[in-house]
Amino acid sequence: MKLPLDFYRRPDPVGIARELIGKHLFTRIDGVLTGGRIVETEAYAHLNDQACHSHLGRYTARTKIMYEPGGVAYTYLIYGRYTLFNIITNEAGKADAVLIRGLEPLEGIPEMLLRRGITAVQRNLTSGPGLLTQALGITTAHYGTDLTGNFIWMEDQGEKVAYEDIIASPRVGIDYAGEDAALPWRFRLKDSKWVSPAK
DNA sequence: CCTGCGATGTCCT
C-alpha cells in the first residue's frame, strides 16, 4: 500500500530513515512506471544536526520546502550535475528530511537503463543518491512534489526487515558537520549489492 | 555583486 501522509508527518527522522529500508519507491514520469526497493537512506534532523540543510532554522530558496508539512519531495542539484532526492518529514516548521541513497531496481528497468545511458543491469544503475534519481527520472523540477500523488510515491509491500539486517553507520560526505559527522544515521540493508559504493 | 564550494560520480593514473 502507498505510504500515507501520516507516515511522513511524524517526528524522529532517524526512525523513519530506518523504517524506509525495505519499502519501495516509485515514479511515474512521462507516463512510465519505474521503481525499486529502498536499501540505503540517511536521516537529517533540524535539531542539533549541523549536517542538515535546515540546521539553525536556515530558511532559503533551497530549503524553504523543508518547512512544509512532511510528505513532499526535497530535490536539489549537487556538484552542478546530480539531483539528490529527499523526503521531508515531521510537522510544518520542523524541517527534517531523509535522503534516499540506494535502490534495488525492480520496475521499469528498460526505461531506467535508457535514462542512465547504460545497457546492462549493474550496480551503477541505481546505487547512489545521484544515480537513482537519474534512473527514476527525478529532477529539480520535482522540488515540492506531493509524495502521496501520482508522480512520486512510496509503498509498503509487506516486507519485514529484521533489525539486525540494517547496518547503521556515519553519513557520507558531511565532514563539515563537526562532531555530528559521527552520528550513525546512515542505514543500509545488510549484504545488498545495491547500496551505494561510498565508504 | 562576487566568490567558493557541495548530502557525487566517473575517469584517469
Added chain:
DNA sequence: GGACATCGCAGGA
C-alpha cells in the same frame, strides 16, 4: 588514490 566536471546557492562585501 586523485583530479575534476559544472552550476545554483549561500554568505560575505
